[in-house]
Amino acid sequence: MTKRTSEPRSAPRPSPSIISDYHLLPGVPDEMIDAAGKLRPGWDRLMGAFDSLGSAELAARFERADQYLRDAGVFYRKYDGAAGKERAWPLAHIPLLIDETEWRTLSRGLIQRVELLERIVADIYSDNRLVQEGLLPPELIAQNSEFLRPLVGVQPTNGQFLHFCAFELGRGPDGGWWVLGDRTQAPSGAGFALENRVATTRALSDVYGEMNIHRLAGFFRDFRDHLFAQSRPDGGRVGILTPGQLNETYFEHAYIARYLGLMLLEGEDLVVEAGRVMVRTVSGLKPVSVLWRRMDASFVDPLELRYDSRIGTPGMVEAVRSGSISMINALGTGILETRALSAFMPRLSKHLTGAGLELPEIATWWCGQAAEREYVLDNFDALMIGPAFATTLPFDDLRGTALGGSMTSTQKAQLKDRIATHGRHYVGQEPVRLSTAPVYQEGKLEPRPITLRVFAARTQEGWGLMPGGFARVGSTPDTTALAMQRGGQAADVWVVSSKPVEQVSLLPQEGDKLVRNSAGSLPSRAADNLIWLGRYAERCEATVRILRAYNARLAELSKPDLPILTHCAEFLKSIDVDASEAMPHGLLLSINSAVHSAGQIRDRFSPDGWLALNDLQKTAQRFATRIQTGDDATRAMTVLLRKLAGFSGLVHENMYRFAGWRFLEIGRRLERAIQISRIAGWLTGEDAPDGSLEMLLEIGDSVMSHRRRYSVTAGTQSAIDLLVLDPLNPRSVLFQLTELRTQLEALPGGIRDGQLSTVAKTALQLQTALIIAEPQAVTPEELERIAGEIGLLASLVAGHYFT
Numbered sequence: 001m002t003k004r005t006s007e008p009r010s011a012p013r014p015s016p017s018i019i020s021d022y023h024l025l026p027g028v029p030d031e032m033i034d035a036a037g038k039l040r041p042g043w044d045r046l047m048g049a050f051d052s053l054g055s056a057e058l059a060a061r062f063e064r065a066d067q068y069l070r071d072a073g074v075f076y077r078k079y080d081g082a083a084g085k086e087r088a089w090p091l092a093h094i095p096l097l098i099d100e101t102e103w104r105t106l107s108r109g110l111i112q113r114v115e116l117l118e119r120i121v122a123d124i125y126s127d128n129r130l131v132q133e134g135l136l137p138p139e140l141i142a143q144n145s146e147f148l149r150p151l152v153g154v155q156p157t158n159g160q161f162l163h164f165c166a167f168e169l170g171r172g173p174d175g176g177w178w179v180l181g182d183r184t185q186a187p188s189g190a191g192f193a194l195e196n197r198v199a200t201t202r203a204l205s206d207v208y209g210e211m212n213i214h215r216l217a218g219f220f221r222d223f224r225d226h227l228f229a230q231s232r233p234d235g236g237r238v239g240i241l242t243p244g245q246l247n248e249t250y251f252e253h254a255y256i257a258r259y260l261g262l263m264l265l266e267g268e269d270l271v272v273e274a275g276r277v278m279v280r281t282v283s284g285l286k287p288v289s290v291l292w293r294r295m296d297a298s299f300v301d302p303l304e305l306r307y308d309s310r311i312g313t314p315g316m317v318e319a320v321r322s323g324s325i326s327m328i329n330a331l332g333t334g335i336l337e338t339r340a341l342s343a344f345m346p347r348l349s350k351h352l353t354g355a356g357l358e359l360p361e362i363a364t365w366w367c368g369q370a371a372e373r374e375y376v377l378d379n380f381d382a383l384m385i386g387p388a389f390a391t392t393l394p395f396d397d398l399r400g401t402a403l404g405g406s407m408t409s410t411q412k413a414q415l416k417d418r419i420a421t422h423g424r425h426y427v428g429q430e431p432v433r434l435s436t437a438p439v440y441q442e443g444k445l446e447p448r449p450i451t452l453r454v455f456a457a458r459t460q461e462g463w464g465l466m467p468g469g470f471a472r473v474g475s476t477p478d479t480t481a482l483a484m485q486r487g488g489q490a491a492d493v494w495v496v497s498s499k500p501v502e503q504v505s506l507l508p509q510e511g512d513k514l515v516r517n518s519a520g521s522l523p524s525r526a527a528d529n530l531i532w533l534g535r536y537a538e539r540c541e542a543t544v545r546i547l548r549a550y551n552a553r554l555a556e557l558s559k560p561d562l563p564i565l566t567h568c569a570e571f572l573k574s575i576d577v578d579a580s581e582a583m584p585h586g587l588l589l590s591i592n593s594a595v596h597s598a599g600q601i602r603d604r605f606s607p608d609g610w611l612a613l614n615d616l617q618k619t620a621q622r623f624a625t626r627i628q629t630g631d632d633a634t635r636a637m638t639v640l641l642r643k644l645a646g647f648s649g650l651v652h653e654n655m656y657r658f659a660g661w662r663f664l665e666i667g668r669r670l671e672r673a674i675q676i677s678r679i680a681g682w683l684t685g686e687d688a689p690d691g692s693l694e695m696l697l698e699i700g701d702s703v704m705s706h707r708r709r710y711s712v713t714a715g716t717q718s719a720i721d722l723l724v725l726d727p728l729n730p731r732s733v734l735f736q737l738t739e740l741r742t743q744l745e746a747l748p749g750g751i752r753d754g755q756l757s758t759v760a761k762t763a764l765q766l767q768t769a770l771i772i773a774e775p776q777a778v779t780p781e782e783l784e785r786i787a788g789e790i791g792l793l794a795s796l797v798a799g800h801y802f803t
Helices: 043-053 055-072 100-124 138-142 190-203 205-209 217-229 250-260 316-322 333-337 339-343 345-353 370-378 409-421 524-557 563-574 585-599 607-624 631-654 659-683 692-699 703-709 716-725 733-746 758-771 780-801
Strands: 075-078 085-088 091-099 164-171 177-183 237-241 263-265 270-273 276-281 284-293 326-328 364-366 384-387 426-429 436-441 444-459 462-465 470-473 489-496
Touching (some): 043 055, 043 205, 055 607, 091 190, 091 470, 100 333, 177 333, 177 444, 190 205, 217 250, 217 444, 217 462, 237 250, 250 263, 263 284, 276 316, 339 345, 339 364, 364 370, 370 409, 370 426, 436 470, 563 659, 585 607, 607 631, 631 659, 659 692, 659 716, 659 733, 659 780, 692 716, 703 716, 733 758, 733 780
Parallel strands (some): 237 263, 284 326
Antiparallel strands (some): 075 085, 276 284, 444 462
16 A cells, blocks of 8 residues: 655745735825834834734724723713713724833923913913013903903912813924924813723733833822822812713713722812812711812803803802812913914913923914914915814804815805904914824724824922823824814824833822721712612612513403503503503613713712613613513513612622712612502502402512411412511511611711711601501501601701702
8 A cells, every 4th residue: 555645735825914005195104104114113013913913813802992991881972962972982993102212302392381381371360471571462361261350360279270281292294293282271081091091901911011111000190199289188178070971071080080089079069168168978068178170160160250150169269269279270271272372382482481392383373463364364275274262263154173275265255354354263374284193994904194182290299291191093084183073083102112111000009198088078969869879770670570560461361451450550650651662761761860870970880880770771772672562571671670680789799888888778778668668559459459469579579488478378468568567578668667777877977976867767767667567557548658758758868968
């Protein structure tokens, strides 16, 4: 037998590199590939790692990052209507790499700039010498809506106007970074930059770990320490002042508050008493020393600033004036965002610092000056035309900036006429052609224009820059200005070192003093939302249990006019739930209300709990378009019941037993007691049809308990005994009142000097009445009275802790 010789195998063909099809835009500089066509430092290692992973694994990694952001509930609000809609944070998966040497140059230029801005704003609100000496036109100050006259002459308590700033940067024609804009009003994005980093490193942890990337935690740690160093020694708190849930970057406010351990406060949480800012907490008014302001300054105080503000705190300006509060950034610093100031920055730099700007900015001509106005009109087609001030124009013709040459002849004529007559409202700027960076699109890399947002924060040692930030990435190859409201994505920024970097963390260091927060530091508004979250969740569960019992019988009997079904439908109608709908609108409203209440306290709510609640909402909405009454609806309600149980389990097992958990628990117990009382009264009345007691035990999740505890079939007295008077049944009314009494006594002021509070006494009275009651005495009328008394107890809690 002859042996067969094996044929030689050809060597496997190497897979093409991921950058093989990456084609630069003509005449546009690229962040990854230099002018000679070579990969810049750091990019070669990143692209090599991508090639090693392969396209399938890389796509799976990027999906992992997206899944993290979805699970964490990271969103921004896009305004395409009155309130806008929450949109998932649009992560661009390829990070932008910047060499450490280049970053140091960038840092020096931005620190010079922020110190210059500090001197400018300090002059504007004090001596105003820059206007007197002709270095700034008076119109840019006096006619600027961001110039807050009540703050003139008011020096910040801490001595500085600026503490946290952001800068928009773009790559200039000389290859260096140019400043496109300053953000001093209430700069956003730092929290999103942090989430970008978490998501990106989750997907690329192995790559990240090998590339010596500077960490972000040290930046936040140093700024946090700066904030707490300004707090008063008498226990003044540090908080973030947010406009509220409808703000486009509310998620970031909640995220940073949780990350840094700060209170998240809205205007209604605060009150000014005797010149001091106080926060309404469940323990009464507590002083606040430092507010990191995330709302526009003019809305902060309706008494002295915008009278129509509904999100501010009357008297806040007086508190600033008295020096009792440190505002980060100071009120009035939004004037530095005036676009027309760019025309004067080079001259101001030389005058105030004796040196030119280390980081150039785009050439700007303010049309409030005759020569500059004529230049803009003569070169209209070649310039970007935009508003001179940070606020919108008094006309509807120009919301942002636009290239003059891109307008229609009619638009040009109208705008030129307005510039000629109202020139102070406009600027002309040199067009900026942004550099590009790679984005991952359908399995390949494509160049997209980018701008860079960098953050600077004041620390105990001076100004520091976040070693990163985030890059705005255009959705098309068009190199015009970018904004998250106009689409596009955001990429993480990696500052790459040639040597190992310091591993920093926000965790306490050895020798740091341990500080425990008081349980009474919970703001009253947060406690109120926690109670309502508990109530809505329990209301949803009660409704789901009734609907499941109704639909199970409908599926079995197929006769919706049977007495037990019509009786059930009448009760559901009394709570605004239509039994003829497979997924009633009233139930969806309760679920939405629970999500809304949780959304008001994102800084105090666990990401897992938020994810569970959103999953419940999405599941219910999906069922609303797919199911029918009967068996379909029965199964759907069982699914919702499991998800509600999962949410309750997460809260019960994972939430720290602080005041916040107690208020959530109080809400659950109040609502369950009310629901069981009313349902029991409805199904034990004289007009209750056959099968009512069985339905009551089913809704009360006590069928098995009844069988074990009583040797008879369900009767009115045994059902009442188990679901109203049994102290061991977690579904009984007495059990809820016992838990309520425990939690109310444990709250701040629940027991003082051995005396129960009025709220705790009321709970004790209700509990005692049920302890001594006999089943035959608990009539439907008595149950309705009990439900009303528990409702009054809820009002007492609100009056005691929330007003």
